[in-house]
Amino acid sequence: MNSRASATDFGGRAVREALLDSGVSNGDIEEAYVGNVAGTAQDQTGVIGQAVLREVGVTGIPITRVENACASSTCAFREAYKTVKSGSCDIALVLGVEKMSGVPTEVALKDMSGASDAQVEGAMGMTFMGVYGMRASTYMDRFGDVREELADIAVKNHANGRANPHAHLHLDIDREDVLESRRIAAPIRLLDACPMSDGAAAAVIAPGAVAEELVDDPVYVDAVEMSSGHYLDSDREYWREELDERVAKRAYDEASVGPDDLDIVEVHDAATIGELMHYEGLGLADYGEGAELVRNGDVMRDGRIPVNPSGGLKSRGHPVGATGVAQLCELVWQLREEAGPRQVEDPSIGLAQNSGGALLGEGGVSTVTILSTR
């Protein structure tokens, strides 16, 4: 969504939908965490959680904003989850919200560049798409040309997104459209890149026993893992998603599952090469083998392991501080078989991977969340 609506408008709407869905009222919320990067189009840059939540009557409780660039709302979800898990509260709310339109594009871009490694990479003129371009070049230098498969990832995600009423870009594109689109940072082209979006997503978290009282079909949190990287490790192999690997291993261990057990996956496809590399970092394919999942249709909505049935960042959009919880909402809808025309067949375990911050130096964060119907 990009519109005249304010963060308060669409943030409030997301909260209301989460409350209706979970059967709790605003007064039942004991603690709230809000993921946001840049404020409400730059006017409300502090205590934005309080400013948005007051509009839906969620006041007088602890409200905390969490920021970790594009992974902000997964990190907010993690704090809410830890709070509920520790027993210090029964019903927590998590909201991701971001308003990126309504300011000059250069202001929004400056906000985004400030979420990269601004002090080192930024000073050298690096941008996020520049980083993705360099990683794609490194990857292809090692494993061969995957430009067609990258284009097919964009085509897949837009096809999925056309079936998602929540998606920002309902584009009907084919491989040639991607390969012939404007070059952004070689080999990344315009249609390899996600848009800047407005959006919000919200979830209510409660202990299992409480959730089972509230709704007929709770979805369970089996793992939420997050780590920052090692930043500018000169030995680092840039074709490798070491940070994903490390975080995913902890999440798989926590949930007692492996990549072969997953029925549905949402990954951080800010650029198509990101999606491909996340396949490998998460262990869905060996290094260098990710493109095969595209070629053989495994990651299609009706494939062996559907990836980004929501449309991903590419089509659903990338309202940065909202993206992580939007991924989790998609998993919940899919696991409950409420995803309508984009429903994948009979899923019971889903994984979401959400990245944030500097990528080349791997200084940001990767998060992996595993949800299931049990």
Next chain:
Amino acid sequence: MNSRASATDFGGRAVREALLDSGVSNGDIEEAYVGNVAGTAQDQTGVIGQAVLREVGVTGIPITRVENACASSTCAFREAYKTVKSGSCDIALVLGVEKMSGVPTEVALKDMSGASDAQVEGAMGMTFMGVYGMRASTYMDRFGDVREELADIAVKNHANGRANPHAHLHLDIDREDVLESRRIAAPIRLLDACPMSDGAAAAVIAPGAVAEELVDDPVYVDAVEMSSGHYLDSDREYWREELDERVAKRAYDEASVGPDDLDIVEVHDAATIGELMHYEGLGLADYGEGAELVRNGDVMRDGRIPVNPSGGLKSRGHPVGATGVAQLCELVWQLREEAGPRQVEDPSIGLAQNSGGALLGEGGVSTVTILSTR
């Protein structure tokens, strides 16, 4: 401190001092929370925690930025405390860091105004000092003129701050200097207001048994409570610190102490009227009686209940995202009797109160932390 130093420089220094003090090494830190409002003078606006902490070798762990305006680092401390308390990590680091100089003053002021109630009060032209001015007027309308006592609070805090090598403003002022200083927002004058500062503060948090292994003189966390307000409650009495009252009650209950048990207090004196009203909200005095604590010397460094022995925001300074942890550092130094010439006599229980965000509509947060030597 206001200087050419970067957030990375002084943030890193604070972390190094915390590591030295606690006897842990950077590799021992399992999780870190970073309080910050505006980025590192606007270049690094996302994942700032990762950018600062990599300079001291704290990488590869979960690092989360927490923002709640001027209470950001107390809220970061709260997340770290909850994480340790829940048993999910043994050694957590909390850092508050803010770089406010080095950008045009209007940019820093815009960042600050974005932490007020930007959507309602901001749109009406309200500023933080405007809010404090209105609250002071309301207070004095009800309880009588306290301008001399407010001036004496400024004089007290600057006298304390002159004994604090960490303080930003080492001013030697008297009551007349304050009363004759430039009017900012009647009845607030320039010397009633805190400065904008650069600064950082850090702490290491561990379970009691771990802390007792690490150091000879651990300080214990007896309570960390936080809440947001009710925002624009039209029945609200603006001379009353209802939010403080509510949060302090929970903290006193949690710690099993009352205001009479406190030996030392740090409060959020962004303006002198703030300090006075916090006396009352925290129960150190009845409503309308706070000025008496100033008149009879109770809140002096050698008084019955010393308030802001560090110099407070007024003299120590107000690097917004660092202030909360700076208050906690002062309590720790005082409780360990390491505060040198500003040491209060034999304290064993201390309280810090830190506010953030919109004040008139009480939409921000108040936090109350109680530490002790047990």
